[in-house]
Structures are given as C-alpha cells and as structure tokens.
Amino acid sequence: MELYIAALGFGLISVSVIAIASVGFTMQFGITNMINLAYGQVMIVCAYVAFYVNQAGVSVWAAMIAAALAGAVLSFLLNRFLYAPFQRKGTNLIGMVIVSLAASLILANILLPIVGYGSSSYEVDQGPLVLWNGLVLTTAQIAIIVVAVLLMLAIHGLLRYTRLGKAMRATAANPTLARNCGIPTQHVIDVVWLLTGALCGVAGVVAGMNSENFAVASGAGYLITIIAAAVLGGAGQPYGAMIGAVIIGMVTELSAAVIAPEYKEVVAFAILVFVMVLRPQGLLAKRGALAAAG
Amino acid sequence: MNSYYAATLLVYAAVDIIACLALNLQFGVSGIVNFSFIVFQAVGAYTAAVLSMPPDTAYGHFQVYVGGFQLPFPIPWIGGALAGGLLAIPVGLVVLRKLRTDYQAISLLVLSVIANSVITNVRPFLNGAAGIAQVPGPFSDQIDPLSDTYQFFYVALTVPCVLLVWLVASRIVNSPFGRSLRAMREHELAATAIGKNPVQLKMTIFIVGGVIAGLSGAILVGYIAVWAPSVWLYPETIILFAAVIVGGRGNNVGAILGALLVPVGFFEVTRLIPQKIGDWAPPPNLIPAMEWVAIGLLIIGFLWFRPEGVRPEPRRVFEGAPLREDMSNAGSS
Numbered sequence: 211m212e213l214y215i216a217a218l219g220f221g222l223i224s225v226s227v228i229a230i231a232s233v234g235f236t237m238q239f240g241i242t243n244m245i246n247l248a249y250g251q252v253m254i255v256c257a258y259v260a261f262y263v264n265q266a267g268v269s270v271w272a273a274m275i276a277a278a279l280a281g282a283v284l285s286f287l288l289n290r291f292l293y294a295p296f297q298r299k300g301t302n303l304i305g306m307v308i309v310s311l312a313a314s315l316i317l318a319n320i321l322l323p324i325v326g327y328g329s330s331s332y333e334v335d336q337g338p339l340v341l342w343n344g345l346v347l348t349t350a351q352i353a354i355i356v357v358a359v360l361l362m363l364a365i366h367g368l369l370r371y372t373r374l375g376k377a378m379r380a381t382a383a384n385p386t387l388a389r390n391c392g393i394p395t396q397h398v399i400d401v402v403w404l405l406t407g408a409l410c411g412v413a414g415v416v417a418g419m420n421s422e423n424f425a426v427a428s429g430a431g432y433l434i435t436i437i438a439a440a441v442l443g444g445a446g447q448p449y450g451a452m453i454g455a456v457i458i459g460m461v462t463e464l465s466a467a468v469i470a471p472e473y474k475e476v477v478a479f480a481i482l483v484f485v486m487v488l489r490p491q492g493l494l495a496k497r498g499a500l501a502a503a504g
Numbered sequence: 505m506n507s508y509y510a511a512t513l514l515v516y517a518a519v520d521i522i523a524c525l526a527l528n529l530q531f532g533v534s535g536i537v538n539f540s541f542i543v544f545q546a547v548g549a550y551t552a553a554v555l556s557m558p559p560d561t562a563y564g565h566f567q568v569y570v571g572g573f574q575l576p577f578p579i580p581w582i583g584g585a586l587a588g589g590l591l592a593i594p595v596g597l598v599v600l601r602k603l604r605t606d607y608q609a610i611s612l613l614v615l616s617v618i619a620n621s622v623i624t625n626v627r628p629f630l631n632g633a634a635g636i637a638q639v640p641g642p643f644s645d646q647i648d649p650l651s652d653t654y655q656f657f658y659v660a661l662t663v664p665c666v667l668l669v670w671l672v673a674s675r676i677v678n679s680p681f682g683r684s685l686r687a688m689r690e691h692e693l694a695a696t697a698i699g700k701n702p703v704q705l706k707m708t709i710f711i712v713g714g715v716i717a718g719l720s721g722a723i724l725v726g727y728i729a730v731w732a733p734s735v736w737l738y739p740e741t742i743i744l745f746a747a748v749i750v751g752g753r754g755n756n757v758g759a760i761l762g763a764l765l766v767p768v769g770f771f772e773v774t775r776l777i778p779q780k781i782g783d784w785a786p787p788p789n790l791i792p793a794m795e796w797v798a799i800g801l802l803i804i805g806f807l808w809f810r811p812e813g814v815r816p817e818p819r820r821v822f823e824g825a826p827l828r829e830d831m832s833n834a835g836s837s
Contacts (some may be wrong), residue, residue, distance in 0.1 A: 245610060247610070296808070301811075303606040304537050304609060307610065308537070308807065309804055311742060312742065312803040315742055316797050319793040323787055323789055323794075326789070327789065431617070434614050434618065437610055437614055438614070473622075475617075475621055476622055479614060479618040483598055486599070486607075
C-alpha cells in the first residue's frame with residue numbers, strides 16, 4: 211500500500227510536468243493549426259539554458275525564468291521564420307509536420323556539439339520533507355506542483371476572462387472570421403507562440419528536475435508523453451490537455467509501481483492506442499482527429 | 505580493401521534504393537506519412553537474423569534472443585519480408601482506418617520511438633540495447649565472408665532483389681491500382697465518391713511497403729552482421745524521407761535518385777571532410793551532428809524551393825481521353 215501512496219506522490223509531480231508541457235503543445239495546435247514536433251526539443255534547449263544559469267550559481271527557480279524567456283524567444287522565432295512562411299505558402303498539414311520534425315532534428319544536432327552526449331542534472335535544494343497522510347514529498351517537489359497549478363489557473367484566467375484570451379479562442383475557432391471581425395490574428399498568433407514557448411521552457415526545466423537527469427536524447431521521450439496527453443484530451447483543447455495530463459501522469463506512475471519504471475512510456479503509448487481506436491477525437495474535442503484535414 | 509569499400513557502398517546503395525522505393529509507394533504515391541518506416545526495416549532485420557542464427561546457447565552468455573533456427577538462404581530474407589508485412593497489418597488497422605493524416609503521422613512517429621525503447625529495455629527478447637551480433641550472412645558457411653569473392657557475391661545477391669522491387673513498384677505505380685492510390689492522395693473524398701475504398705487502398709500499400717521494408721532490413725543485416733536499437737532510431741526514417749523528397753515524390757526514378765543522392769552520396773561526401781584542418785581538429789561529434797543538421801536543412805530547403813524534387817512526378821495524360829473540345833463536339837452532334 212505504501213508503494214502505491216508513494217506512486218501517487220510521484221504521479222502528482224508527473225501530472226504537473228506533463229500538464230505544463232502539453233497545454234503549451236495543444237495551444238499551438240489549437241490556435242495556430244501547427245503540430246509542432248520540435249516542441250520536445252525546444253524543451254531540451256530551454257532545460258540546458260537553465261542548466262548553465264544554474265551552474266553559474268543561480269537558483270534553479272530563477273533559472274526557470276531564464277528558460278521561459280529562452281523558450282518564448284525560440285518558439286517565436288521558429289514560427290516567424292520557419293512555420294509561418296511555410297503556412298503562408300500553403301504547405302499542407304503533412305508538409306508542416308515534416309518541416310517541424312526537420313526543425314527538431316536541426317535543433318537537437320546544433321545543441322549536441324555544445325552540450326555533448328552525456329546527461330546533466332540541476333543542483334536543486336530539495337528542502338525539508340513534507341509528510342501528509344503517508345505522502346512524502348520534498349519542498350521542491352511541492353513547489354513544482356504549485357507552479358503547475360498557478361500556470362494552469364493563469365491559462366484558465368487568460369482564456370476565459372481577458373480580451374486576449376477571447377481573441378485566441380476566436381482565432382482557434384475560425385481565423386478568417388476572426389480577422390474579418392477586426393481581431394489582429396497575426397498579432398494573436400505571435401503572442402500565442404511567445405506564451406506557449408514560455409510554457410515549453412518552464413516544462414523543460416521541471417521535466418529535467420523531475421527525471422533527475424536529462425540529455426539531448428530525452429526530447430523524443432518528452433514529446434511522446436506530451437502527444438499522448440494532448441491527443442487523449444482532444445488535440446487543440448487546453449482543458450483536455452490538462453485532463454489528459456492527469457490521466458497519463460497518474461497511470462504511468464502507478465504502472466511504474468506495479469510493472470517497472472522502464473515501461474512508463476509504453477503505458478502512455480498503450481493509452482494513446484486505446485484512445486485512437488476507441489475515441490480518436492479525444493475526450494473533449496468535438497471533431498479533433500476525425501475531422502477532414504484542411 | 506578497395507573492393508571491400510566498393511562492395512559496401514553497393515550493398516548500402518541497394519538497401520537504400522529498396523527502402524526508398526517502398527517509402528515512395530507509401531509516402532510519394534499514396535500520401536501515407538509513415539514515420540515508423542524504419543521499424544519495418546528493423547523487424548525484417550531482426551527476423552532474418554534470428555532465422556539464420558543458431559540458438560543463443562551457441563554463444564554462451566554473450567547474447568540472448570528468441571528463436572535461432574539456422575535456416576538456409578532465401579528463408580531468412582523471405583521471412584524478413586513477411587515479418588515486415590505482418591507487422592503492417594495491426595499497425596495499419598489501428599492507424600490508417602479513422603485518423604486524419606497528420607494524426608497518422610504523429611502516431612507512427614510515436615510508435616517508432618516506443619518500439620525502439622521497448623526493444624532496448626527488454627533484453628531477453630532481442631538482446632536489448634547491445635543488439636544482436638555475428639549474424640551469419642547467406643552461404644557464409646560455404647564462402648569465407650571476409651574474402652573479396654564473398655563481398656561481390658553479396659552484391660550479386662542483392663541486385664536481383666533491387667530489380668524485383670523496382671519491377672513491383674513500377675507495376676504498382678503504372679497500374680489502375682496506382683491510379684487509385686494517386687487519386688486518393690490528391691483528394692480522398694473524391695476518390696471515395698467514385699467508389700474507391702481508401703482504407704483498403706491504404707492498407708494494401710502499407711502492407712506492400714512493409715514487405716519491401718522488411719526485405720531491405722534482411723539484406724542489410726546479412727551484410728553488416730549486427731543489428732541493434734541504435735541503428736534504427738527514428739531519425740533514420742527522416743533520412744529516407746529526405747531522400748524521397750529530394751529525389752521527387754511519387755515517381756520511382758525519383759526515389760532511386762534520392763536514395764543515391766541522400767543516404768549514399770551525402771554520407772560518402774561527408775567522409776571526405778578532413779579530420780584535421782591545420783592544427784585545429786573539430787570535436788569528434790561535431791561532423792556527425794552537422795550531417796544531421798544538413799539533412800534537416802535539405803528537407804526544409806527542398807520543401808521551400810522545390811517541393812516536387814529533383815525529378816518531379818510526371819503529369820500523366822491519357823491519350824485515349826477525349827479533350828474538352830472533342831467532348832463538346834460529341835455533345836452537340
């Protein structure tokens with residue numbers, strides 16, 4: 211029983227990490243119609259930005275802000291100079307997927323000679339242990355959960371209660387109509403890439419903290435989990451991604467306790483397959499994966 | 505040594521041509537973005553390996569794997585091809601039936617990453633991360649595999665396979681079935697409306713591609729004698745995509761051209777980069793990393809400047825088809 215309670219604790223942290231990452235990923239898809247397969251790699255780049263800031267003696271929490279900035283700038287540039295021109299040119303969804311995969315490859319291999327093949331880890335002051343009904347978490351882990359909850363609330367507030375959020379939802383629903391209604395969609399999309407890029411950066415750092423160490427090669431693994439959570443919730447749906455993160459995070463950590471930790475990604479994959487067979491549109495989306503491409 | 509280099513180059517070229525023809529059938533002709541293509545090659549390679557190797561007890565504790573049947577040549581190659589086709593059935597049934605094309609692509613990418621991580625982690629199945637070594641090549645018990653004769657004998661074995669695959673691929677592309685595939689690629693709804701079943705078309709070409717990919721893996725493993733998860737990571741698929749995009753999507757000559765330009769030509773050229781420039785030697789992992797960057801740039805560059813590739817797919821005009829004026833005449837008379 212203790213094993214399962216411990217797994218629940220790990221699950222909470224996993225949920226936090228996946229939620230931050232997959233909400234950013236799914237918002238990029240929902241609002242800018244771009245399945246950005248370079249997302250996992252941008253996370254790794256940001257994780258390394260934070261790593262070097264951390265190495266310089268700065269606390270990892272301050273380094274997280276640097277990573278968020280780096281993620282915002284990198285994602286913005288990626289969209290401005292690569293994705294948006296291709297989209298304007300009329301490249302279809304599949305072409306865009308291939309372009310983003312190529313971008314991921316380029317990012318990974320520019321990073322590789324700089325940081326090397328080895329894995330790195332942050333110097334984190336874990337703080338005192340907190341015990342609660344058999345759950346044992348360090349203060350740093352609780353901080354990760356708090357960061358995730360705050361970010362999710364911020365996203366919720368942004369989308370529901372601000373003009374910008376309304377503009378984002380309008381752009382997601384119908385970009386042409388939104389533009390005709392006077393919404394500066396280009397500007398909205400730029401902001402979306404900055405915001406989701408910042409989420410991506412934070413996600414890279416918390417993922418690196420959660421998995422003890424990270425390397426350039428970790429990007430693919432991150433991406434798999436993010437895709438699983440986003441598709442499970444219904445791609446393009448921020449709330450769906452949050453629900454997907456809860457399910458994927460909890461199930462994978464419990465499975466790690468029951469089966470073996472190596473198979474976490476496999477369990478995430480199995481969930482993904484079930485979703486694709488039984489409910490390809492995801493939990494929340496009305497059309498999602500079933501809609502015609504276009 | 506030079507003949508060894510030439511034979512290696514030829515075998516790699518043959519394997520890449522076979523793989524690119526298969527990927528072209530799926531991606532170029534039918535529009536299926538098979539990001540797990542390399543998995544089908546890997547399945548063929550593993551199957552051919554365990555079919556041709558003795559049981560793992562023969563190696564002591566050096567490596568563990570299932571099977572080990574010591575079957576004579578053509579069986580491992582045929583087995584590898586069949587295994588690729590068999591794997592395509594369940595994968596195709598899950599991925600190709602309902603999902604939108606971009607979801608198909610990301611699901612297949614996910615499959616590729618997961619399959620690799622499973623094989624890496626489950627050691628008793630196929631020896632985990634270390635992979636399988638000392639795979640005997642065809643007839644290696646009769647001809648010394650290290651001799652020059654064997655190198656060219658192996659090339660001679662692969663050439664008929666290339667010709668066979670080329671024949672099959674061109675028959676498919678030029679047949680009414682190929683026309684249906686292109687119709688589906690161009691406009692799935694319209695193809696459905698004139699009575700084509702897209703799921704059936706996709707499944708068929710996915711299985712055919714799986715068979716050919718499996719064969720390419722079987723040929724490769726017989727030659728290099730080792731197979732491990734590190735040789736079939738998902739970026740390997742991207743190289744083949746780069747080849748098909750560069751060569752020209754949708755036509756077999758383009759696929760062959762791409763295979764010769766990208767996986768063969770490109771990586772041979774980078775071998776010519778000097779290891780040292782004056783006193784300055786680049787860090788050991790710089791050049792391989794830059795090769796990958798170049799592959800990425802090649803894809804992006806071609807998609808931007810010349811999406812149809814070096815040799816574009818020919819526009820097919822049917823001589824028997826009436827021109828528009830003829831049809832209006834036929835209507836008025």
